[in-house]
Each structure stands twice: as C-alpha cells, then as structure tokens.
Amino acid sequence: PLRGKHDERSLVFADLTQEEYAQVQRYMLQQKDLDISTQQVTKPGANFLFLIDLSLPKKADALSYLDGKGPQPMREATVVVFHGARGYIKEYVVWPLPNPKHHRDVTTERYKRELPINARTVTVGEYVLLSEFIKNKVFSKLRKLLKESFDVNEGETLYTFEQVPRGLRSGDRTSWLNCLKDVSGVYVNPVGLDLLINHESVNSSHWKVERLFYNGQYFDSVEELRRKYDAGTIKKIVYRNSPNHASLKTRTKPLQIGPQLFYAEGKRYSISHNHVLYLDWSFAFGLSSLTGMRVFDVRFSGERIVYELSVQEATSVYGSATPGMILTKFVDSNFGIGRFAHELVRGVDCPSAATYVDTYRYIDVPVPVRYRNSICVFEHNMGQPLRRHFSDFAHHSYGGLANSALVMRTITAIANYDYMWDFVFYQNGAVEAKVHATGFIASSYLVDGSLRYGHQVAENVLGNIHTHFVNFKVDLDVTGVKNVFQTKDMQFVNMSLPWRPDRYAMIPELVEKQLKTEKEAALRHHTKTPRYLHIASNKTNRWGHQRSYRLQVYTFAGDNLPESEAEEKAMSWARYKVAITKHKDSEQTSSSVYNQNDMWNPAVDFSKYMEDDESIENEDLVAWVTAGFLHIPHAEDIPNTVTVGNGGGVLLRPHNYFDEDPSVNSPDAVYFSAG
Amino acid sequence: PLRGKHDERSLVFADLTQEEYAQVQRYMLQQKDLDISTQQVTKPGANFLFLIDLSLPKKADALSYLDGKGPQPMREATVVVFHGARGYIKEYVVWPLPNPKHHRDVTTERYKRELPINARTVTVGEYVLLSEFIKNKVFSKLRKLLKESFDVNEGETLYTFEQVPRGLRSGDRTSWLNCLKDVSGVYVNPVGLDLLINHESVNSSHWKVERLFYNGQYFDSVEELRRKYDAGTIKKIVYRNSPNHASLKTRTKPLQIGPQLFYAEGKRYSISHNHVLYLDWSFAFGLSSLTGMRVFDVRFSGERIVYELSVQEATSVYGSATPGMILTKFVDSNFGIGRFAHELVRGVDCPSAATYVDTYRYIDVPVPVRYRNSICVFEHNMGQPLRRHFSDFAHHSYGGLANSALVMRTITAIANYDYMWDFVFYQNGAVEAKVHATGFIASSYLVDGSLRYGHQVAENVLGNIHTHFVNFKVDLDVTGVKNVFQTKDMQFVNMSLPWRPDRYAMIPELVEKQLKTEKEAALRHHTKTPRYLHIASNKTNRWGHQRSYRLQVYTFAGDNLPESEAEEKAMSWARYKVAITKHKDSEQTSSSVYNQNDMWNPAVDFSKYMEDDESIENEDLVAWVTAGFLHIPHAEDIPNTVTVGNGGGVLLRPHNYFDEDPSVNSPDAVYFSAG
Ligand SMILES: [Ca+2]
Ligand SMILES: [Ca+2]
Numbered sequence A, B: 001p002l003r004g005k006h007d008e009r010s011l012v013f014a015d016l017t018q019e020e021y022a023q024v025q026r027y028m029l030q031q032k033d034l035d036i037s038t039q040q041v042t043k044p045g046a047n048f049l050f051l052i053d054l055s056l057p058k059k060a061d062a063l064s065y066l067d068g069k070g071p072q073p074m075r076e077a078t079v080v081v082f083h084g085a086r087g088y089i090k091e092y093v094v095w096p097l098p099n100p101k102h103h104r105d106v107t108t109e110r111y112k113r114e115l116p117i118n119a120r121t122v123t124v125g126e127y128v129l130l131s132e133f134i135k136n137k138v139f140s141k142l143r144k145l146l147k148e149s150f151d152v153n154e155g156e157t158l159y160t161f162e163q164v165p166r167g168l169r170s171g172d173r174t175s176w177l178n179c180l181k182d183v184s185g186v187y188v189n190p191v192g193l194d195l196l197i198n199h200e201s202v203n204s205s206h207w208k209v210e211r212l213f214y215n216g217q218y219f220d221s222v223e224e225l226r227r228k229y230d231a232g233t234i235k236k237i238v239y240r241n242s243p244n245h246a247s248l249k250t251r252t253k254p255l256q257i258g259p260q261l262f263y264a265e266g267k268r269y270s271i272s273h274n275h276v277l278y279l280d281w282s283f284a285f286g287l288s289s290l291t292g293m294r295v296f297d298v299r300f301s302g303e304r305i306v307y308e309l310s311v312q313e314a315t316s317v318y319g320s321a322t323p324g325m326i327l328t329k330f331v332d333s334n335f336g337i338g339r340f341a342h343e344l345v346r347g348v349d350c351p352s353a354a355t356y357v358d359t360y361r362y363i364d365v366p367v368p369v370r371y372r373n374s375i376c377v378f379e380h381n382m383g384q385p386l387r388r389h390f391s392d393f394a395h396h397s398y399g400g401l402a403n404s405a406l407v408m409r410t411i412t413a414i415a416n417y418d419y420m421w422d423f424v425f426y427q428n429g430a431v432e433a434k435v436h437a438t439g440f441i442a443s444s445y446l447v448d449g450s451l452r453y454g455h456q457v458a459e460n461v462l463g464n465i466h467t468h469f470v471n472f473k474v475d476l477d478v479t480g481v482k483n484v485f486q487t488k489d490m491q492f493v494n495m496s497l498p499w500r501p502d503r504y505a506m507i508p509e510l511v512e513k514q515l516k517t518e519k520e521a522a523l524r525h526h527t528k529t530p531r532y533l534h535i536a537s538n539k540t541n542r543w544g545h546q547r548s549y550r551l552q553v554y555t556f557a558g559d560n561l562p563e564s565e566a567e568e569k570a571m572s573w574a575r576y577k578v579a580i581t582k583h584k585d586s587e588q589t590s591s592s593v594y595n596q597n598d599m600w601n602p603a604v605d606f607s608k609y610m611e612d613d614e615s616i617e618n619e620d621l622v623a624w625v626t627a628g629f630l631h632i633p634h635a636e637d638i639p640n641t642v643t644v645g646n647g648g649g650v651l652l653r654p655h656n657y658f659d660e661d662p663s664v665n666s667p668d669a670v671y672f673s674a675g
C-alpha cells in the first residue's frame, strides 16, 4: 500500500519521448536554411544534428506549476547542430512540444559567445573517417611492422583509443591515439604504438599524421618509422603470443546461487511515467544524454526537500611516460555520460527483483534510440538496522528498524570505465548520491620510465596513475527556496569548572557560522573545512533551531590539476569539495559538452559562477559537490577495477529539519519489552 | 559446496567455554590466601573476582602451531581480581586449561607497575551500594522536591546515569550522576538534577555527597538544597507531564513486509566452533568481554593475510553547561565492549536468514553467562556489482560479478549507545572493519548557556556535542610477518613534452615512500597524509611489485581532546589516524579496562608504544587505526541516532598482493557476448 499519489506534473521533468525526438528531428530537417543532415555518417564538413534533449523549464515556472500556482511550463527541446559547413556550433531551442512550430538560436544567450566548430564532440561520422585515415595512411603502410610486432594480418587491424584533450591550445584538434590489440578488454592491451593525428580541418583530406611513437621511440612520419624499421636501426617489438589477461570470461562453473533479494509481499514503491513513490518519498526522474541521471522535486511526506539532484561531470587526469597518455584529461560529459547508460544486467548490476526502466535518447544517431532497462529502481535490504536500541539496565526493551532503502541506479560504460551512479532514499529522510568506478583501467605499453607513472599490471602493460573527480548538483530547497549556508563544528575552550573555579579544563563547544557570499562558501579540497555543512532555512523546528539539511561528503580526492595549467579551467568545479552559488537558470550545469575539446577556452568555466561573489543570504542556493579518489592501478585492477573502496558521494541528512526522526513512523518499526 | 576445510587449530583463539570459566572460578576460589569472593554483590572492600577471559597465546607460538611447526600453545586464562581488602588490582594468569593447576600474578609484567584499586571498573556490587546511598542520603531527604519537580512518588525513584572520569586526578573516585526520569529511553529524559558523589573509599560508610546541581543552581549539601527549596529562595522546576519522546514503541501497524534476503540454494559459508569458511576465506573469531569482536588467522585461498583484526576501544568526549557532563569522557572498554554484545534481533539487527552464534562470558557475574545469538554471520547481497564492464565499442560483451560478501557482526549496547561492529569479507580479497553508532544520545537538562554545547532536541533536553573515536588493531602479515610500511601518493611535476620540448605541462607522478620508524609512521589526524598507506612485503608479485595490502580509512573524526589535558593520555591512540608499531605480545591492546577510572595515570598509554621509536623495516608490523565522527545532536537523534552516515572504519585492500583480481575465479561471475 502506497502512502502517496502519483503526480503527473512531474512530467515537466520527463525526458523527451521517442515521438517528441522524431518530431524535433523532422522540424529541424524542414528548416531548409539550416541545411542539416541527420545521417549518422555525416562528414565533419556538413551540418550535423548531433543532439536533441529536453530543455529544462525555468525553475520559477516549474515551481509555480508544481505548487498549483501557475500554468504548465511550455515543453521545449534543445537541439545541438555542428555546423561544419559554417564553422560553428549552434544550440537551438525548439518549441512547443509536442508538435514543434518554432526554433531560436540560444547559443550566445547560453554561453555569452559563439562556439567554435572544433569544440564539438567527435561524432560517429568523424570516427569513421579517422578510422579510414589510419587504415589507409598508417596501417596499410606498416604491414610488416604490424605483423611482426603485433601479429596483425592483412584484413585485421589494431583498435585505437583516442586521448584527450586534442592538442595544446584552443582550436587544436590533434589527437594521440593509443593502438590496442583488438581483443576483448582492448583498454588493457596496449601494443606499444601511439599515433598523433591532426584532424583539425573539417575536410578530412587535410588530415595528417604528425608524429608516431613506437616501442618508446618517436618518429615524424609513417615513412620514417617504416624506413628505420625495415633498416633495423630501431628497437623492435617482437610479437609474443600470450593469453588475454583482460578476458572477463568465467573460469569457474556456478556452484550455488548467492544471496538473493525478494519482496515477499510485493514491491513497496511505484513508478508511473517518471514519477516514483516510496513510503514517505516522492520524486521525478530523468536521464540527460550529456550529464546523466537526475531527480527533481524530491519530497518527503509531501514537503519538497530537493529541487534537483543531478550528476554533472566526471573527469580523470592521467600521468604517463607515453605521449598517448601524458596529457590525458577525460571530461566525460563531452562524450555524454547518460548517453552510455546501457542495459543493466539482472542479478549483477541490480538485484533480480528490481524494476527496470527504459530510456530514449537522441545523440549522434540518425533516429531516436530506445535503451532497454537502462535505469533500475529497487528497494534494498541494507543488511543492518537503520536504528536500534537494546535497553540493558533499565526498562528492558528493544526497539529497532531494519534499514530498507530505495535505490535508483544507472551504470554508464564510457569506453573503458563503467561508473555506477546511485541515488538512495532512506526512511530517516536522508538522500544519498554516490558513484563507484568499475570496468577497465586505461593503460599504456611499458617503456623506459613508465614506472614513475603507475604499476605494471600485466605483461608489458602499465596501469597509469590517475584521478577520478565527479561533480553533483544539489539544489536543496529547505522549506522553500530562501536559504542560508551554515557551518557547524566543535572547538575546545579552556574554562574554569563551575563547582571548582580553581580548576580549568578544555571543554568542547559548538561553533556555528553562516557564510555570506559565494566566494566565502567555495570550500577548496585540502583546506580545513568545518565538519558540518548545512543548507538551512530561517524557519525553525519545534525546538527553535533552524531547519536544515546537512551535506556530508564522502571523498578520497586530493589535489586536482594545478590552476596554473590552462586545461584546469575546463574542470574548475573540481577545485572545491563544496561550492555554494545563488541559483540561476542560466547556470544549469557546472560543465558542458564543449569543455573537453576546448579545455583552454571552455564554454562553461564553473569558477566564474562565483566571480560576482553574490550574497547567499536568504537566496535560492545550489550546492556543487565534488567527490572522487586517487587511483594508483595495481595488479588487482586486472581484469576490472572493483567497486569496493572506489567511490565517493554525498549524503543529504536532515538536521533539525524535523522535530524528531521521521522513521519513528515507519511501518517497519519493531518494539518489544520484557514480560 | 565449500572450498576449504575447517581447521580445529583455530581453537587457540576460541573464547573460554562455560566449563572453562567455571573451572577457573573454582580454582581461584580454592586459593584461600587470595580470599576471593565471587558473589555478585561483593562490597568494594572485599576481594572480588571481576573477570575471567582468554589469555591470547604468544604470537610466535600460535603461528608455529598454526603452520604445523610447533606444539599447541598452552591454553590460559586471565583473571582480574579487585582486591578491595588490600587496596590493589591484580591480574593473574591461570593454566593449563582445561583443569587449571597454576596461577601467577602478571600485573607488573603487563603494566610495569601496580594497579591502584580505584582504577577498577565500578561493579554491580558498588552500583548497588551507590544506589542505596543515593536513595538514603539524597532522595529520601528530597521527597517534596522530587514530587513537585519530577512527580516522583514514595516508592519511586529517579534513574541515575554516571559520568566519567570520576574526578580530576589520579585516585579520585568522585562521580557526577545525572538524574533521569525512570522511563524507557532514560538517557534523553534528564530532569535537571545532578549529584556529585564521592565514593573513593572502599568503605561505603565514608561516601558523601559533595555537590548538587538543581535547575542550573549549585548546592553544597542535600540539606542546603532542601532548605532553600522549602524556603522558596531558588528557581524551582515545576513538573509538567508530557508524552515520552524517547519511546521506541511502534506508531504505525506493519503494512507490507520489506525486502528480505534468502539463500535459494542454502548457505555458502560454514561455521565450526570458532572457525568460519566462506568461498576463498577462512578465519577464526572470538569476543573479548573488554575489547569486543575479533578475528584471527584470516586467510584467502589458504594464505594468511591478517593475524589479528580486533576492536580495541571506543571513546566519546562531551561538552556541556551542566556539571554532570562538562568533563564527560567515556572510555568504553572499562565498562566492557564485548560484555554488552547482547542478543541480536532477527530481521532488524541482522537479516532473518543469518546464522546466530552464542557467546559465553564471565565479567562482573557470579557464574559464567551464556549470551544467546550475540554474534551474527551472514552472506549479504550488497545490491551492486563487485565489478562489471559492458563493452559498447569493440567486442560487444558483458562481464560482471554481483557483490556478495560475508558479514560478521556484534552490536554492543553500552548504556545509551549501541555500536554496530562489522567485519566484512569480499570476494576480491578485501576485508573491512567498521562501526556505526545508534541508540540514545546522552543528554542534559536545558539550563542557561546550554545552547553553546549542542541543540535542544526535546522539551528541556539538550543533545550534547561529542566525539566518537574508535580504534581497531590491524595486524596484517603480508606473505609472513616481516613487512614494511609504505605510502603512495600523486604529485604534479612540470616537464617538457617529449614530442614538443618547447612545451611544458604538469604531469601526475607516483610518489612512493617507506617510513622507517614508529614515530615517522604515527600519522596524526589533520596532517596531510599520503592517500595510500600500505603494509608491504619485500616479496614481489608476478609484475615485480611489492605485494601489499592497503589501509583505506573512512573517518569523519577531527581533533580529539588536546594533549595538554591530563585525561588525553588515557586515549592517546586517538591522536593518530594510523600508527604503526613493531608487534609485541606485551602490547596486546591500545587501551585497558583501567584507563577510564585512572585517566590521569592510565595503565596503558598507547603513545608509549612508539616512544622507543623502533625500526619498522622488515619487522612484524601492527597498524592501529582510528576512525570516528563528530556528533552534533539534532532533533532527528530522537528517539535514536540512525546508523546512516554515523560510522567509520577501515578497508584492507589487496594492492599488488595478487597477480590479478582473485574475483575472476568466483563461481558467481557472469559473462556473455553478442551473437
Ligand atoms: Ca554568482
Ligand atoms: Ca535551492
């Protein structure tokens, strides 16, 4: 039996439907002046319809509609067109949905500038050309080397894994490609050949090979490598066959099934469209192709606590002795985080009993695509009490409550890495957002000096040292949108004892502060930050304390790339464990799909959100939370990194928000006393 | 089907049996010269047999026996006698077991000094006298006040909750008692009366009331309080009835059962005596009455990884405006952590399907006591993959493994708090030790100035700010006992790019260090410590790297009590996030049962273990790990603190220990590919 009712108003946050994507696509194709192609293999020199995604409604409009005070906001789509023929990228808003009739260029409105064409994501169309280019201009000229060094025969190829950023300054589009053995688990099968390809021109006939790196040696051209290889004047790699250490094939037959979850009396949650009900909780959800999973209008007992909780970005910075990875800095939303939310495997990725939800996306495709079972929702038995007390000494009794919580999950397999994103809803009113990393590490072929950058993890394979930083947007609205940012901590104060004034002792005291501006509230990693961080209301609970939610960040991240590096601007959110900004519809995300390929002049530089140092007193506040960890790969990362210990996140906990723990009202509570 | 075989040699770590306790008790009673009583209400002035517990074997003897190279170590018991008649505490070793024939005073051998009688734990015998004393010397003289202020009638009483330490210097035994309403959840029902009782003498006729605190006012004697109360010259508390906010009684009828765990094909672990088998894991376990749960000889695929993993201590430091809690610093092993491992409730404390194990203890009792179902062991479905990868781009395939892990748990309800202690064994070779806090907060009656020390959480009740620090002993033996302590981290180094020497970039490098002495390896909280800490062997794995286990500490603790305070010595382990010492049988624990009542001159001062600054190169190393959190109580701590977010611990992870992730051999692994 459900406590709440589904609310169709949550559809304002719903992803576009398959039909809506198709309508927008058709509408855009009808705009003949835009001269758009939707073919998947559109060449970079043409105008390509790259992305269609929901335009989120303005917050004020959405709130007024959700709260029954205003009309339903117009439903709109954002369309990204890579105008290769014109040398720029455009974002259009298309409306109304369904049945779009209008469009408008919103590029400069959103980014305060034009977007250069080379900031675009590499499309399938460009990958196809790159692949042909490498085949024709590189591999076909190195047949002997490929055969002798890598056992690659005619008709076979090496897999190439592109490294980013693509160059050293704005406008560059020169990518190092690591060549990998084309077997399963390619990412940990580097062969010792890296290629630097200049694909800056939208005309692929201008592309060129700028440098090669083979077995630790640099070459200026394919011809130079071939000549020296044939002349025998260089150190050669001689192929030696070995079993694939990266195989995920099972080695042991199933013996006995492991512990399973079951719902003896059925599910206690309900999903209708994009609206979820679970005990006292309700929320809307969606999945952005770019940023990934998100929830909106999260309510407990009908009261909104979170307006938006969303994944924003995931980055990794690598070290290497090989050129392919020396500069590697992945900024995943460029590839699309939600884009790679593929089907979840029952019983492994989520419990068998979970509910699996399909999603629909339009990104770098010719038609909208359905992703079957790409979100899972389940109530989990956490295997522990949420609370309990056994009274030993007085009034013998026991009271407790098992910790059953609702989990919403996507796993995004972005090339080598699989990130598991979880939002968890607890019976005490807490919400958690967390990520764990699994999948394959990125690796490099072992050369002289490699061991300064990681550990050897397989024959001739280095697992390269790197960071994982992820960013979450946490738009808490505590009793409404007007909030303050509060910190609490303990300090020891020397004081004389009231009953023995001659004696002094250091006594812990509560220290509360309110941070008043965006710059004050930008809390950097590795600075001593107060242990408690709160988004608080000026409304008080029954005991006279400001109602608040506490942000408890779980992170093992250390320093990110120094700010002296030009690329750092493209991930400046990673400077801060927590940063608080005044909410603006125009500051929807902390990063952008364009940051990766123009890191030096990124379309969104998060640190600028705080540059105006606005007041955060009694304003609508957004917390941007960064979690992560340092990854020094080790033998046990082969074949895959494990989730255990490799994660981070943030817990949003009520702190004087309620008058008592709301889990006292749980129907799961247990109590018994003696006699 | 189990992979390993049970090993009865694990019985060297087994707790004493009910019969062994009885035999030791009888043996001690036969020693007429010791003049021991085993009556539960033995008065402090007599010689009381307080504790019988297993004496752990010397490590070298145990290892030699476990490894088939030596005889079975003699089984011995430790006996603690509070010699009230003689003014000291003695520890005896009694042997052999079964059928003891000898005993020996090991006090000075263990503590390098005599133990003063006032360092003893307050026994049931002393509590009974204290209770009578308070009834006769305090409550019976304040009937009018008790009735008018607290509605306590003739024949009724207030519950008293003693605060520690008991005074200001060594030898003191002067305890503040908070008076609490004698209802369920007493700990959050303070009434506004605190009593300072001097019970220093072992002769209770010398005890006295030294001070009283009523409604924010101090009084030198019961008479003064009564006189002024009757005269109406003081601020009175006028009783007002209110519902008990601390009740754990259920408020909502069960609606629908929550998610359950089940073993469709039976359990995949086995427990024989104190030996556990689970997939590749095996280990022995025990429960010390003082320190709590512990495991020994933890092996993965037959190879020993951990010699001992054990709970050592739990402390809390409080702040308050009321004298009862101004100085409060709980050091739980004094009361006994394992002592309060009571029966676990099926379906709340552990899943219904778990295995529940009985334990037997002898502490402050007249006969050995059986604690039914006081340890639970279960395999849990963690609701997530341990590892997985979906290959989108090349060689379409999926490989994954559900994260099923074995959990061993006790919950120790030490007065107000319930600590949940978990050891978790994962399929990738990782072991976790963690603690979560639940149960009741300690609280004080609201007086002027209270709000500097916490938040009001109920009518007239302050939840007092406090710390939680817990200490684990982690005796890893990585490929044997000779290990080193290694750290790893990342640093950014500016370097010129090999293919563009004119261009420089900051590149992340691996930094490895080996810390060589105990003082170097004593890593304080709030100093910047390397992100990776390893116990490593000089033996290498297949790829030439030192085999190691990494210690990943999860903690939200900040500063503990400053070292300037005399009491800090009694919990000096809390200075360090991680401290590494050279193993010694004589340094078995980081704290002692005597530290609480003689904090100023503690029987064990952990920091002294490092005072000789011994070499930790190629030695048997022990890591002492501290985790914890700051607790600023809030309304939601009523009725009970929740486990979510309130915990800490340490994860022991293989790092180049294996040649690849051992979970590749799991029978649970799943793989499939396209077509
Ligand atoms: Ca701003
Ligand atoms: Ca907000």
Ligand SMILES: [Ca+2]
Binding pocket: B518, B581, B582, B608, B609, B610, B611, B612, B613, B614
């Ligand atoms: Ca030492």
Ligand SMILES: [Ca+2]
Binding pocket: B307, B475, B476, B477, B478, B481, B483, B583, B620, B621, B622
């Ligand atoms: Ca050791």
Ligand SMILES: [Cu+2]
Binding pocket: A437, A441, A466, A467, A468, A631, A641
């Ligand atoms: Cu990684």
Ligand SMILES: [Cu+2]
Binding pocket: B437, B441, B466, B467, B468, B631, B641
């Ligand atoms: Cu606490």
